[in-house]
Amino acid sequence: MVLSFDRAGELLDTLAERFPQALFDGLNGGVNLLEEAVPDPEFPPGEMYVLGEYCDDLLGRYINLYYGSFAALAALEDWDGKTWEEELRLTLSHELTHHMEARGGLHALDDRDAEELEAWRLEYREEE
Numbered sequence: 001m002v003l004s005f006d007r008a009g010e011l012l013d014t015l016a017e018r019f020p021q022a023l024f025d026g027l028n029g030g031v032n033l034l035e036e037a038v039p040d041p042e043f044p045p046g047e048m049y050v051l052g053e054y055c056d057d058l059l060g061r062y063i064n065l066y067y068g069s070f071a072a073l074a075a076l077e078d079w080d081g082k083t084w085e086e087e088l089r090l091t092l093s094h095e096l097t098h099h100m101e102a103r104g105g106l107h108a109l110d111d112r113d114a115e116e117l118e119a120w121r122l123e124y125r126e127e128e
Helices: 005-018 066-076 080-103 108-127
Strands: 031-034 052-057 062-067
Touching: 005 031, 005 066, 005 080, 031 066, 052 080, 062 066, 062 080, 066 080, 080 108
Parallel strands: 031 062
Antiparallel strands: 052 062
8 A cells, every 4th residue: 555645744743753852953954755766776676765864964964755765665565554654663763863873973874774785785686
C-alpha cells in the first residue's frame, strides 16, 4: 500500500513528536518530507533508494526524507501502514543520529553507513 504524501507527512509529524525535543536542537532547517524519489546512482534504477539524508551546508542543518523513495519501496514490497510507520521512524532516528554525531564532532554512523554501502555494492556485483 502506498500512503499519500499528505498522510505520510502527518505520520512523520506524529513520529517526530515522540522523539525528545533536545534531539532537534541546532536543527535549524527542521525535518522536511520531499516528494521526489532519490534512486542511488551507483545501482541500477529501482534497485536502491536514498530514504533520507542529514544536511549540514550553507542553508543550515536539516533532515530531508524522500517520500518518493519510500513510496517506490512500498509499492515493490507491498508495505502496510505499520511498515510505513516503522520505516519512517527508523529513517528519522537514523538521520537524527547523524545530526547528534555531527554536533559532537563524531562520525561513527557515517563510517558504518559507508561500510554497509560497500558491502551492498560487493554483494550486488557478485549477483551479476
